[in-house]
Amino acid sequence: MADLADTLSAEPPRGSSHALAEVGQLDRLRRSTMIPIVCYFWMCAACVALAAALVGVSVAAVALPLAVIGAIATRAALHAPGMLSTRLTLTVAINATWMFGLYVASAVHDGAYMLEVHMFYFINTAAILAFACWRSVVLTTVAALAHHLVLGLLQPGYVWPVGAHIWIHFGNHAVLGTLNCLGASLIALSLQRALTRMESLTTEAQDQAVRDALTGLLNRRGLREGVDALGAREDTPDEITILQIDLDGFKQINDTSGHAAGDALLVKVARRLTELAPETGLVARMGGDEFVLVLPGCPAEEVDALVAALFEWTRRPCRIEGRDVRFGASVGLVRAPIRDADIGQLLADADIALYAAKTGGKNRICTFDAEMRARTIAGKELADDVLRGLEAGEFEPFFQTQHDAATGAVTGVEALVRWRHPTRGLLEPRAFLEAAGSVGRMADLDLAMMRRAVDIVRGIEAEGGQVGELAINVSFSRLRDPGLVESVLMLPAMRARLTFEIVETVVFDELEQTELWALDRLRERGVGIAIDDFGTGHASIIGLTRLRPDKLKIDRQMVMPMLVSPEHRALVRSMVEMACCLGIYTVAEGVETEDEARILRQMGVCALQGFAYGQPMPADALRERLVRAADAHPDAPPAQASGGGAG
Missing domain, CATH: 3.30.70.270 (Reverse transcriptase/Diguanylate cyclase domain)
Incomplete structure (x- = not known):
């Protein structure tokens, strides 16, 4: 408790508002009473010096020590209010005024009737000491009792008058002394309990402010x-x-x-x-x-x-x-x-x-290292730029055609997102998709591309072009989005079939009910389901039977090595045969040469997609190509990307 004041005088940390309110109230009380106590000291010192002058006691012997003590106490009160050392210094100073007061009073009364002065001294001192430190109250009270006991036995006349009414004076002094001791003890005990509680609350508030509640580590x-x-x-x-x-x-x-x-x-x-x-x-x-x-x-x-x-x-x-x-x-x-x-x-x-x-x-x-920070800043700027680009409508679909392996006729198109950046030109997905995902805007980007692609296809169909199928890439996590099915319902009608291509980056064996429900709702609305980049992910035969896709798109990494790698050729053949057994339509991606097309056609692949048939093109180029083809063969029915197998 003796060191508590130093803790309380410091600025308390944020924590328990109740504890801080009480601590702040006590601190303000102590600070606000410093100046009145200093003034009280100087008033008492002046009264003692004046009394010394009136009764003929040496003023210098009284005033000079009190002036030195007062200067020290005043400086402490002004520079460190509320500190324990300051409060104890003021206590000693006020005690000094009463000690010199007793010295002057003894000259007036010739040593008699001193107990009244003693009582006034101890009553005031008890209150001041209780304000400073409860231990001082107890020590002072014990010292006072011992002092009066010894003095009363050795020199009774200095404690009470020995003449008439001695027992009246004795009883009066005994009652006053008892009440003084009890009152001082009560003040001390009450203040001790209050300060102990405040100390506990302060410690708790400090811990809550700087410590983690679970582990006890710093926060x-x-x-x-x-x-x-x-x-x-x-x-x-x-x-x-x-x-x-x-x-x-x-x-x-x-x-x-x-x-x-x-x-x-x-x-x-x-x-x-x-x-x-x-x-x-x-x-x-x-x-x-x-x-x-x-x-x-x-x-x-x-x-x-x-x-x-x-x-x-x-x-x-x-x-x-x-x-x-x-x-x-x-x-x-x-x-x-x-x-x-x-x-x-x-x-x-x-x-x-x-x-x-x-x-x-x-x-x-x-x-x-500094390069990490530069990359992080660049990524943040890119993410902000993606948000701006979405608001400005700078993202647009490009289209790559898919062709019947036997006839070469267009069976559908895949929509591929592109960003027509105002300063960096046309950007492909690898330049911005990660940034779009980092700011949680993939759903917005998917929806914007879906709507624009459907509008473009509807325009081509209105001019007589035949699209057959519109394939759009959708991340698997989007199947957990309850708004996906609703967004499909909000799309305008078109003759082409809408197909969602899901990248094979998940374990299809572990599909959750939410994902299966979304797939069923999409099928009910006529949306086809295709597995994109097949051969590079985690799909198993069990997973395929659970997912029940309409299409498998064999990844270009499996197609490109076929001409020089018999192993890859055997793998692709086994994929096609498995798809045939399951009744799944197959599309080979990344077909760049006629030799690759010929081998895939012999294997029984249903459709082909790649640079051998055309690079991704903007909407105007696709419209011109499909409308011109329709004009050249007005009676030809559109090729259909059916869900049947290759055989």
């Missing part, structure tokens, strides 16, 4: 304050190393074992990081499954050893609630001078390195 604010404190110390090394750590596979543990198991794992990770970190380091949890280590002046080899020990620990199964769980860790590292360090920027740089580690394969460490 973001605590880390920032810790780094600032390191930077302010003269003995801190010039460089710090920051490790930002993210747990790989934590979400799966949460989903399969429950959040309680996830919390238990976070506590274990926090304990292990604390064990690995040096004594001068800081360990913080930034939220979720992200942790940060700040290592001041740690050599590179020690950092490497720490990270190696962390990876070694994460490779071993961790026992949580009676089960072994496995997880990994990805680490982003940044080194920087600690003087004037911007912890916010350093954490952002560490996060960039962490992202590079996770995208590079996880369970690894990546060190930040």
Whole structure:
């Protein structure tokens, strides 16, 4: 309790609003009473000096010590109000005025009737001491009782008059003394309880402000304050190393074992990081499954050893609630001078390195460099540019035709998104699709392309052209979007069949009910389903029977090596035969030569697509080609991309 005032006088951190309100109220009370107490001292000192002059006591012997004591107390009150040392200094100063007052009063009364003066002295002193420190009240009360007991036995006349009415004076003094002691003790006890409660609330508020509730590690604010404190110390090394750590596979543990198991794992990770970190380091949890280590002046080899020990620990199964769980860790590292360090920027740089580690394969460490920041800034600018381009309608579909393998007639077209950038020209999907996904606008881009492609096809059909089928690429995650089916219903009618091409980047064996429901609703509305890039992903025969696609599009990476690789030729042949057995229509992509077309035709592939038949073209070129073909053969029925097999 004696040191509590120094804690309370400091600026309290944000936390419990109730605790801070009480702490602030006490601090304001102490500060606001400093000046009145100083004025009270000088008033008492002046009264004592004046009394000394009136009764013939040496004024210098009284006024000079009080002036020195008052100067010290006044300076403390002005420069450090509310501090424990200041309050004790004022207590001593006021006690000094009453001590000299007693000295002057003794000259007036010749030592008699001193208890009345004593009582007034102790009553005032008790209240002031209780304001300063409760221990002082107890010590002062005990000293007063002992003093009066000894003095009353040795010199009774100095304590009470020995003449008439002695028992009346004795009873009066006993009652006043008892009430004074009880009152002072009550004040002291009450203040002690209040300050103890405030101390507890203050500690709780401080912990809530700078500590993570689950792990007890520093939180973001605590880390920032810790780094600032390191930077302010003269003995801190010039460089710090920051490790930002993210747990790989934590979400799966949460989903399969429950959040309680996830919390238990976070506590274990926090304990292990604390064990690995040096004594001068800081360990913080930034939220979720992200942790940060700040290592001041740690050599590179020690950092490497720490990270190696962390990876070694994460490779071993961790026992949580009676089960072994496995997880990994990805680490982003940044080194920087600690003087004037911007912890916010350093954490952002560490996060960039962490992202590079996770995208590079996880369970690894990546060190930040300036090129990473440049790429991140460029990616952010590109993402902002994508949003602007969507609002400006700069994305448009290009079309590549698909042809019947036997006759060469156009059976349909695939819509391929292009970005007609105002300064960079025409951009292909690989230049912007990742940026569109990073800002969550793939659904908007898909919908915009779908609407524009359908409008273009309707225009071609109105001029007599025959399209047959319009294929649009849709990411598999879009099947979980409840708005996908509704967006198809909102499309205007056209004679061409709409087909969604789903890239084979998922395990079709693990289709969820939501995805199967979406596929069934799309089929009910006449939408075909095709698996794009077949042969490069995860589709199995069981998965194909569950998905029941209308088409398989054999990827160009399987088609291109056929002329020189008998193995690839055998693989493609087996794909075509499997599709025939399942009654699935086959399309070969990336056909660039007539020799490739001839081999695929002999294998029984239904349709061909590639540069051998035409590159992706804008809407005007497609319209001219299909309308001219319709004019040249007005009686020819359109070739149909049916769902039947090749045989």
